[in-house]
Amino acid sequence: MSEPSADVSATVEYTMDKWRMDRLPWAMWACVAGLAIALHAESRGQSGAALAAVYLALLGLAFAGYALTTLIGRSGLPLLLELLIGVLILMVVSGVIGVISVLVGGPSGRSSYVGAAGSLYWSHLVNPSLNVFGWMLLYLGLGWIAFSTYRHFYADRAVVSMSAAGIRFHRPWLKGLFIPWHEVRGVGHLVVPGISGVPFVSPYAAAVTVGQDFYEQHIAPKRSFLAPPGSEAMFQPKGEMMQVVLNSADMTVKPEDFLGPAEARWKAFRDQPGSTSRNGSTIVYGRWSINGSARQAVWFLAPLIGMAVVMLYR
Template sequence: MNVIVEDIDRTLEYRSDAVMVRLLPSGLLLIFLGLLIHVLSYPAPIGTMIAVALCTAFGICLVSLALWRRIHHGRPLFRLSPDGIDYRIPWLKALHIPWSEIRGIDTIDVEARYWSFWDFRYGFQIIPDRKVVNYPNVTVVLVSKQFYDRRIGVSPLLLPGPGWRANFIPKDGLVQVALHHDLVSVEPRPFREAVEARWMAFRDRPGNTSVPAVAVGQGNAAAASRPAVRRAAPGTAAVAMGANPKAMSRWQVVASSVLLIGIAILLANIAGLWDLPGQNEVREARTKAQTEQKVWADSIKRNREESRRLEAEQKELRRQLDEDMRRMFAR
């Protein structure tokens, strides 16, 4: 959903609900793969069955999380109001950046590096590999190092990792605060325009301590030459990604539908409603083997019970014999 940039008095909230809902196809894919492995490998060794169970359970967790987030919406990650930007770092802190503290706005490509023990080509690796992830066209607002240290920075004991460095990037004595549009499922250009229009309108509002603006990139010059923006009624609000976002693309909807059909077909196979070529013979052999195993187990159980019964009878006979011998010698 692209909110009209000119309504700058509106408070815009950008949420991650749509990103969470997009986990639905991934969860369905894991469930489908788990059931498919079960059908193709049945009867399977215990190790394969454990892998199938883990794959299916993880898929069910993802589907449950996606559906839960679709109904119960989370708090916004970014909030643009006439007072500034409210920036929430999940599980860590929430901060407020007044428009007057912003020195400039730019669009950059953010690069994050992290260590990983997993590679999709080779699987688990004993020696970790340094990965590089690129995030293109990310809107950043520049704040002073003093403001960053006073309002944003965290204690070294919290050990900010690569995720922190992908959101707060030092540059020439300033700090670039990244507003990742991918996290809130909006296009980069309208997102930057929404931020930039409010900065241009509210950075010199009465009551704010104005700071020198730093021209970064060509976007600021273009924004300065724009005509006066249309002002909405004060106090109105809009949710950029809110209660009913268009979370999934058409391709994802089609993929989810196909996976649901595939899961239903596999469940019907597991229930015995249809069989793969030769699968019926395998099932019959499996059933026969289980029946024979049960008969053998019952036979062993009966033999053990009979053996215990005979042993008890022999013990009782020996006791009676001993008792008769004592009576005879007592006479």
């Protein structure tokens, strides 16, 4: 029986769903560890749940400042302007963190928040009780579980899709990239220069080759400085042409699952510019599903058992 994607009139999509769902058990274990710490560690009278939220907000703010500074460093601005902007970002982030620290911890390390339940005392941010870190693990684990589950049932756009018209990429930092089949010069594994100068064919990356002119006119202008570190590996020169890598670490899909559909559609539609899909069917790769295997059952049931044990012996 042939693969469903062998029907070249069908659209093939590649998603991050399996990548996200495969990490869901780790998020569950984070919840188990967080619950165990929150229930059994000392609290010193602090509200661990509220203080953990403040810590996560501060960490998010610090990471945002770091990411913004990194992006500015890759923007090609003059060195002096880049330095001034970096110092300004550092001052703003540090100032906001300082203000939040004073409001939450108070100048002397204590402040109060009066609510319906009475007074709630905070410890100084630099000296939290251990249960605060348990709540942080709980928040992070529950956040990933909620996000990945939502995206599983309400899928976002596929990262890569192939139709009779060509290949489309849907990445936040590479919006609107479309490669029609008649612009593709070849389909195969990525070829990179070897240490000895002999080209090395990577078995771990599938790529399509396009002309240098097409790359400079239609791909290079779409590359954004907002791209994450390592994204430059998606584009690799090959003589006077450019290779565009199809698969990536955030899609749990084998290179062969890209090469087969890509090569079949390229051969079928490279001489037919403007072709469109005729039957409207869609085949999806990278979609997570329950396969009934013992490994998958243990992978998801083990943290649930751990959660029950923690709750039983609290």
